[in-house]
Amino acid sequence: MRQLLTYDLMESMRVTNQWMGASARALCSYPQLGLSANPFIQLTAAWGEVTERSFARMAAKPDWGISSIPGDDGRDHVVTIETVMERPFGDLIRFDVQGREPTGRKILLVAPMSGHYATLLRKTVKSLLPDCDVYITDWHNARDIPVSEGKFDIEDYTHYLVDFMREMGPDTNVIAVCQPAPLALAATAYLAEEDPKAQPRTLTLIGGPIDPDAAATDVTDFGRRVTMGSLEKFVIQRVGFKYAGAGRLVYPGIQQLASFMAMNAETHAKAFTDQVVAVSKGEASDHDKHNIFYDEYLAVMDMTAEFYLSTVERIFKNREIAKNIFVVDGKQVDIGKITSVAVKTVEGGKDDISAPGQCVAALDMLTGLPDEKKANYIEPEAGHYGIFAGKSWRNNIRPLVLEFIDANSGDEKHAKPHAPRLVEDDPVENVAV
Known part of the structure; x- marks a missing residue:
């Protein structure tokens, strides 16, 4: 039961952060607030937009998007x-x-x-x-x-x-x-x-x-430092009531994500800060480099x-x-x-x-x-x-x-590989994933 309640607590924290972001975005987007010259309002709305999107992505499976x-x-x-x-x-x-x-x-x-x-x-x-x-x-x-x-x-x-x-x-x-x-x-x-x-x-x-x-x-x-007993005790949880796998013992994707992000905390923190500033200035878009990368990176299983x-x-x-x-x-x-x-x-x-x-x-x-x-x-x-x-x-x-x-195909007449056709840049190419 402890493991199941802990899993649901983690999910509750994710939903709470998503809600806080959505609330901040909505409250600071009222037209009347545009009369104020205080940049804190735009920054708060931008923070809410980035936060809401980030925590929402953690619970959704991305589409392949290859049409x-x-x-x-x-x-x-x-x-x-x-x-x-x-x-x-x-x-x-x-x-x-x-x-x-x-x-x-x-x-x-x-x-x-x-x-x-x-x-x-x-x-x-x-x-x-x-x-x-x-x-x-x-x-x-x-x-x-x-x-x-x-x-x-x-x-x-x-x-x-x-x-x-x-x-x-x-x-x-x-x-x-x-x-x-x-x-x-x-x-x-x-x-x-x-x-x-x-x-x-x-x-x-x-x-x-x-x-x-x-x-x-x-x-x-x-893997060398941590004992198997410690892993079983501290990172293994039971799936909560919300999902079809309720009761199954799992290693939650959110914990894995937190571990990976901790390895390059400064890089990720800067990426999110820069995105908040870009959103507040109206320079961000739904499919900019940041969102393309993090929509996938934050979607965990x-x-x-x-x-x-x-x-x-x-x-x-x-x-x-x-x-x-x-x-x-x-x-x-x-x-x-x-x-x-x-x-x-x-x-x-x-x-x-x-x-x-x-x-x-x-x-x-x-x-x-x-x-x-x-x-x-x-x-x-x-x-x-x-x-x-x-x-x-x-x-x-x-x-x-x-x-x-x-x-190694055994076919000497096989065509040579084509030159690369997709040349979009990657915003965090050397980040650990």
Whole structure:
């Protein structure tokens, strides 16, 4: 009961802050107050607008917002989202580009389950859609999943990836971003032994903690310092009465968000202060850089307690993937069994979540894979966000990943990757997410 009441208390605090922002915005927007020359009124209204929007976003799942893409034929092609596999804790969805022939590049984007929705990879999807057939793992918010659906830990997550890869077939190119990188590697090794014909063609691991001890960060240090008992006691809550998953033990997304924001508190505080000033001057807009970024960044989802705790204990503390002792259903998954899947790792030189060295560690574990099927790339000036959704991704990393996919496609006539088509700037490219 204590955990359930604490969850509802957190939700009450969020709603209260949202209400305070809405009230301040409404009260300070009366026309009569325009007679006053006191700038405090405009600033208070602006503070209310930014605050209301910020806390409202924490409870809403963002839309993909991808309605069409330009084609090589000079026409815009409508994009629809199709559910390929529907599962309790996450779906496999496809971005279907209407009126376009298959591109020859079938890509499975494995989205992180680390507190944000899969829409965090919206820009990644947009950049790949003109040249690829894109599928993505769309993980569900644990607060909306009834307790009757059972548990979901990292072994269940691995099984989901295995099922998704089997569904898509052996011509699939997997790109795993951040948190799922070690489990995507494990799922590929699982298939290598259990169902070799279902293995993907290539596997690209972007900024993932394959070996957290290879280059320590605040994230890995936290996993070392805090005991599992402390985590269970202080961060695990039961979903409150408001949601379908009432009673389910979860790691709340709001707590994860608070942890991430604390790592770059000054950057975020300045961004919000600057936005309040911009709103008060009438210089902000509904889709300016700040709102585009924070509408996504602040939209958080809960993780099941067993997934969060098993990730901390088995990936970060025990380093089961790094030591090649990861077990699924009582059977060890041997990374060395991967002998035919080309593997590329991508790291950011300024990544303070998964520092350089953590992801490339995967290549040394692939003892059965020829060197010509291994590749690594470090983007010197990119932070964590930039290596999968920022300018560094669009201008430098994306073309290299597509070249790697084409080089291992077995089709020498495959077209070269197109130049980047989306060149919008990212306001917080090097912020930890």
